[in-house]
Amino acid sequence: MIPNTFDYQRATSLDEALGLVGTPGTKVIAGGMSLLPLMKLRLANPERLVDIGRLAELRGVRQLDDGRLAIGALTTYDELASSPAQHYGLIRDALPDIGDVQIRNRGTVGGAVAHCDPASDLPAVLLALDAEIVARSKRGEQVYAADGFFRGAFETALADDELITEIRLPGPRDDAGSAFLALSQRASGYSIVGVAVVVIKENGSAITQANIALTGVGDAPYRARAVEAALLGNEGTPESIAAAAAHATDGVTVAGDIHADSEYRAAMAITYTKRAIEAALGRLG
Amino acid sequence: MATDVQDVLGTSVKRVEDPRFITGQGRYVDDIKLTGMAHLAILRSPYAHANIRSVDTSRAKGMPGVLAVIVGADIPYNPLPMVWPAGGASGIQNNVSTPRVLATDSVKWTGEGVAAVVAETPEQAVDALEAIEVDYEPLPAVVDAEKATQPGAVQLHENAPNNVVFDWSVGDKDGTEKALAEAEVVVRERLVNHRLIPNPMEVRGDIGWYNPGTDEYTIWMSSQTPHIQRLLVGIFLMGIPEHKLRCIAPDVGGAFGTKIFCYADYALVLFASKLIGGGRPVKWIESRRESYGSTIHGRDHITYVEIAGKRDGEVTGVKVKTYANLGGRLSTIGPGIPTTLYARVLSGCYKIPNVYAEVTGVYTNTTFVDAYRGAGRPEATYVIERAMDLFANEIGMDKAELRRKNFIPKDAFPYDNPSGLGTAVNGEKIYVDSGDYEPAMDMALKTAGYADLEAKRAEAKSRGKLLGMGLSTYIEVCGVAPSKWIGAVGEGWGAAMWESSNIKVHLTGKIIVTMGTQPQGQGHETTYAQIISHELGVPMDDIVIQHSDTQGTPFGYGSYGSRTSSVGSTAAVKAADKIRDKARRYAAHMLEASYDDIEVEGAEYRVKGSPDKKKTLQEIAFALDLGFSLPVGMEPYLDETAYYDTPNCTWPFGTHIAIVEIDEDTGETELKRYIAVDDVGKKINPMIVDGQLHGGIAQGVGQALWETAIYGDDGQLLSGSMMDYALPRASWLPNFELDETVTPSPVNPLGVKGVGEAGCIASTAAVANAVNDALAPLGIKHLDMPFTAQTVWRAIQSAKGARA
């Protein structure tokens, strides 16, 4: 449980950090909650760590003029919970069950997104919210849609020389109901299945938009398009929800491990999708 | 010193240890930093089963900071001692293979030590481990105890055909088979009591120091048994006699049994200190991951139980066959746990006339298994309590009524149970000392609302939940153990198990008590002080309890087996008796009265009928210490030692009830309520008793619902860290509803029994019975633990499939 020898450099400005990332053997460290355990197990052996943890410009949550919310990459889960982001039902649901107090005090939003653990909760939340991920490199700024960003286990669309600077959430709306529900793996607290749901009824009783994202199930968090499609124009009867939820793992190779084999995980993906849709619709009133 | 010192015995005084523990001022092995100290790291086998062709250390020796690289062949000692063979004296063959300090020819589990590096820093030692090249010849592995005994299974040791360590039995075979043959009803089931990984907060560690100036060795160790280790590590392993080895256990951050044993690293750090020379101490601290593979595991039984009886509920016989997984090689007392400590209490609190058990100890390519909190008794309780429920279901009788009908009646004590300690090989009998089981059960049933169970079930069902209630009417054996039993070769571990206490009343009247027992967080410094305060009338503040150092404490066997309060405390009471007696004799001299005329109240010694003629214990101690005026034949100083060998064990009992709810669609199981009525005899400190129960209950619930050590077929430990091994968290548990009955133990003067293990002995079975009760309406007869969501869901699915 002792990492290999490495060099350590604390970046004092974003520009300095951008000048250092991308060189071979270099890793950025934010809260260290994912990176340090890997280094202690010697599964990750970076030669140099660039600590971005004190870059004030990457911290904090602001409301943009157009109503969107911009979350600095270094914002911790704990800070997020007491920020305006708490008005998003999905974030309110998901945050308290991520890790433990220490993890929430140190773990950052940017770290969670960049790390892309197959069972990470926040990516599913961002997928369902249609969030944007803002990255910077010496080459300039790049904005990624959440959908498409999470490519595989520990694999994102981020280029080697890019840093995540900000996450942007669309403004909240009154005609949307949302919910995040998860079945957790008891030892780690990570989700065996986590489902983030946003349903919108623009006017009247039928669902006009459904964003459904799952984590823990495949090799990366994903949007369950078939479930979404099946819900459109639907009133949300128990039967129609169940029928839609049955598509929760369509096209996905469902993971299996000592805690949940693929058969159980697939069944829970469906059950939890159904329950999360019901909860989201319930909040819509 | 006033006579109006408040009597604190039996009150919930705050623990004197806690200020230092909870403010980070405890002193554990890793807090100790000695001048010139070097650091040791151990290279552990990545294979569960392999031959070692060669070990190349040349590159590692040249790494920065490396002082020495050690391989098995460098070490001149025998394999580690195993001191508790199963039934050895009765002619039962024990096919013993124990680990070497470092493996020489082969490895039998992932985690067995193969080589070690000593370096200037821990980081350098760990870095150099990676430069050691071991050429392994990997071999197929076997991890399941029952499969390991089958023909064609992988063989671990030449001296253990079919991987059998021993075949041991207890009880009346013919009588039990006859009872089964003649019974109206026989229920049979296969029960798996899965493997657990103990998780004390402080992992193990030690510092070895060889002093070339005196040719003496000192070891600081996170241990429950420093005195025993002086024998095992010193004499048995290294050939160092007692006067050349000092063992010190500083604050110990939990143990649960894991720190009873003789581990290879003890000898390794002492050997390494001498090897590198210059009188430099060598420290080794285990990592948590290392602990998971290299410190002992617990439980791991596969049991076939048959329970027989009449349709009216009278149980007439229990027959058991158990495969006990002991790991790749044997730990210090591995064979003793699934034999004496298990099968001898198999009939629990029931009067069952015929009991017979066969136990096969088995080698597999897994970490060695030894005593883990409860040690054999949770396994026995699980078997009998599950069997009682299975029997009740079969004959359609209420589970509480079945228990009531079969309880040992309260006028039957002392009770000699048919597989029990009373049938010990060497003829010495141990009885169940006392008990009155019905009141505890009735209290628990009332609190739990047992009478309304069916209404509760229906209400839960309307919410989509399956509700179940489970009983565990347990007994435990505390006060391990009378030397006549445990010391009997063939039944125990060949050593005695008495305890010791020394009390010194110093010049100023302050008291230092040294004990042979060894706390690991239980609060001994508080409870012993309460006892001495009560006995001698001295305030607790004037008393300090010391322990844990073979230089300066009387020899004792340490703390485990819920023995401290009954055996250790009695030694302390006896030492206090001697102090009081000498003080009284000296008071007679001071007051010019006869010994018989001196009456003692608290710390006051006065002449009967002349209450103003008196001396306090402080005055007596002062005069005795100065020794200016001593009666003929009396030695100066108030300093007395007592050794105490308990005549019998003590037997707490009680009823625990768990109420669970299961989500039918997901299998998620929630513990909704937990009710425990325990009878642990008289309590020295009720708050500490509650604390022991809380922790024990949580641990047992953890086994039933979450914790499990999982090995792959290749012998890799898949649940190898806390990210995969689910320890219970406070937020997953309801508030425990505790209550008591008090039946003082007749065995010792304080009437105490012990409580260290009761919680986990009872709770696993209570939860298992509750989950099975919840699943029974689906036609499920028995489901094995742990009741993870997936396991429960699958059982529900297949039950529904079978019925559809």
Ligand SMILES: Cc1cc2nc3c(=O)[nH]c(=O)nc-3n(C[C@H](O)[C@H](O)[C@H](O)COP(=O)(O)OP(=O)(O)OC[C@H]3O[C@@H](n4cnc5c(N)ncnc54)[C@H](O)[C@@H]3O)c2cc1C
């Ligand atoms: C015990 C434990 C329990 C946990 N439980 C949960 C859980 O229940 N649910 C859950 O979702 N997560 C859980 N986590 C994961 C946790 O959410 C993440 O570890 C944390 O959010 C990562 O953020 P960090 O700042 O600590 O990242 P770090 O560990 O510092 O970095 C992680 C990775 O991201 C990269 N990185 C960090 N910041 C940036 C950036 N701004 N731009 C580009 N790359 C960057 C690093 O180079 C590294 O590769 C748990 C973790 C632990 C240790």
